[in-house]
Amino acid sequence: MPRLPSSLLRHARRQHPLLPLLLRPCRDLSSARNELRWLREKALEVAQTTSPKTKWQVTLRQSCLERSRGMPLQYILGTQPFGNLEILCRPGVLIPRPETEAITTHLASLLQPPSAPTPSLYPKRTTKNKPLASQAPLRILDLCTGTGCIPLLLHALLSPHTPSLHISGIDISPRSTTLAHKNLTHNIKTGSLPQPAKKQLSFHQADIFSNNDSAQWAGHSTWDVLVSNPPYISPCAFNTTTSRSVRTYEPKTALVPHVNNNTAPPAIDHVDADTAVGDAFYPRLLCIAAQIHAKVLLMEVADFDQAVRVIGLLLATRAWEGCEIWRDEPGARKGRAEEEVVVGGGGCRFAFPSIIQKATPAEHRSSTLLQITQPRIKSKGMEANR
Amino acid sequence: MFITRWGPLRLYPYANALRAPRLWRYQSTTTAPTPSISPALLGRARALAAEHAQLSKQLDSEYDIQLAKKAGALSNIAQALNGWEAANNSLPELQQIFNDPSTDAELRSIAADELTSIREKLSALSKDLQTSLVPQHPFAEMPCLVEIRPGAGGNEAALFAGDLLRMYRAFCKRKGLRANLLKLDSSASGVTEDQIEEAVLEIDSPSAYDAFRCEAGVHRVQRVPATESKGRTHTSAVSVLVLPNFPEQGEEELGAANFDDPSSDYYIDPSDVRTDVMRARGAGGQHVNTTDSAVRLTHIPTNTVVAMQDSRSQHKNRAQAWQILRARLAQQRRDAREEEIAQLRVSVIGVAKMGRGDKVRTYNWSQQRVTDHRSGITVHHLDDILQGGESLDQIMTSVKEWLKTRDVEGLIADEEAAKAKSKNEAKRVHQRG
Known part of the structure; x- marks a missing residue:
């Protein structure tokens, strides 16, 4: 990381004595100023609510010092906005990322009932002319849910159109599920989520690699949509490309797949062991998707290379009809040219954002959506052409 | 009054005032409201009032929200015009009484009083009429x-x-x-x-x-x-x-x-x-935690x-x-x-629009x-x-x-x-x- 120029530090100090501290994690003046403002608002709020009155300046100084050591702002402030929700963040649980927010919003827009002008992924069986309330609920399962942000936002976005919903989140860490429950009650209390969310949303603690509860996920054997933002960073990438603040303060289990004998990396001959560790969750997720008869599968991946590797796995299962790769902001820029990508000898054609619904007799009329989170790639979406 | 000056003029705090009394104002004159109403405006007001009468007749037979809205917007003008016309019509009668040599002194003084009060009223009424004719700004009702x-x-x-x-x-x-x-x-x-x-x-x-x-x-x-x-x-x-x-x-x-x-x-x-x-370059997603x-x-x-x-x-x-x-x-x-x-008007008014x-x-x-x-x-x-x-x-x-x-x-x-x-x-x- 390049050293901060002393002129910048001097300039910052002249504006506010605490700004140089915030420049260390922020690296530029405008975002440091913003963070200072948010921290100040928080400090003022804390000073008003706590009974033994500590001066807000003291609180502000303390939090600036913490921030300068790399502590994520969201852990200091305790929250992170996610769509129109406010997600509580606590150490030990991964902070929701803006990329996840973007794909969740986009998925929700695709899952809306077919009356919407956009191509809909809404399950086929519910398109019959029945009143919506009498239909079976739309079931969404989120694996590796963390703060519960994806199920909560999906519920907030879908519930106005889809009265009958059932969304579950699963995580291995008991801390996560407790926090997810807290988030649920918090957002109902602030009015961001409707009252019925309490019944329609649930969070469970489970290990998705253990075979004990794999027959029934969260009490149900079939789900319409499977979403996951699994740990996808390889050990090598964790040491090199991952930022220091993330490495020191955020839980490693949510970032790097934990490999033991049970979850042995699958045999992919031409990639080395390191990337295999990074990809460890995807074969299992594909397997679970098949088990629960999911019609839509959305997984977040790290970069384009990983997306291509996962598509390789996907093609091997021969169970999926179409596949798309989404860039960071799916749906933001439309009308880009289609691009060709070669995966394991088979050509893949880009057709974003529409999904080509081929009349295949396969039982699984389903699509896989992969979210890549590296902005440098020019490609937007991809449809497996088999 | 003569004031002895002991130094250059610019040292005095109100030097400009000392030089000569200022007899002009910059951009600060407001034109007096026109006492009589222009015939062009009057014609327009009459046309609109006629339209209002027709609309209210239509509304009596059957109610329609759009029509009612329109009529409501025009009712102001019709009212102002009615008031103005009533005052205007009474003016010649009074004038006649006042000018008639056969009227006795008492009546004449009453007529004179009435005349001045009606003239005052008329100027206020014509102002009302004029302002009611100005179409409302399209954003006026918005936050x-x-x-x-x-x-x-x-x-x-x-x-x-x-x-x-x-x-x-x-x-x-x-x-x-x-x-x-x-x-x-x-x-x-x-x-x-x-x-x-x-x-x-x-x-x-x-x-x-x-x-x-x-x-x-x-x-x-x-x-x-x-x-x-x-x-x-x-x-x-x-x-x-x-x-x-x-x-x-x-x-x-x-x-x-x-x-x-x-x-x-x-x-x-x-x-x-x-x-x-705003996005940082390089790896995103779980690798970094941006607050931007x-x-x-x-x-x-x-x-x-x-x-x-x-x-x-x-x-x-x-x-x-x-x-x-x-x-x-x-x-x-x-x-x-x-x-x-404003471009259309400039030939008539001759005053440039006050821009921002x-x-x-x-x-x-x-x-x-x-x-x-x-x-x-x-x-x-x-x-x-x-x-x-x-x-x-x-x-x-x-x-x-x-x-x-x-x-x-x-x-x-x-x-x-x-x-x-x-x-x-x-x-x-x-x-x-």
């Missing part, structure tokens, strides 16, 4: 956004922008208007409200636009700034923009203000707007840029940026429209006064004005009056231009025939 930006004058301008922001917030608080700060870019610490680079105040009460319309323009300040070490008076300027705030879609029928309807004047094609989200939530919208055809970074939520920043962009574009389009109309580029008001600290250059009013309660008190009301009312008389002038000019045009055409037809 508004007030944008404050320092102009020439560096830090001092930024300081004064902060003063103006405080003044408007206090004014809203006193008036019970809901105001919230949508955007605040402060130049210095990013923490205080003293020096402002840009502030957008959202005033969320209906017809706030009408209330604040008179505030748009350049506000000039003359004072010894806090940043000045040698005690010199500086002149700086702050520009204030008043934009219509479009309510959230789907609330009610908005007519021309419906920005979602492609046929509307204020429609923005989403494909014309480029959205930029800034959003920048660029309307490509007009090159209008709105950047928002106040909220931690990108979602909220985006919504607010759209709100400001919509307001700015609507005002731009409205300005273009008004410019066209001209200074509208001066705040002078050393004389503790505020002068509005449009209505020509000067108020000496500077502190009260800066606290948004009654004196600010006084100034705003006088400017509104000024705007009204100007609108009436414009209306008369329009009518006359239309009349001249039709006359010319008739002449041409006559010549041809």
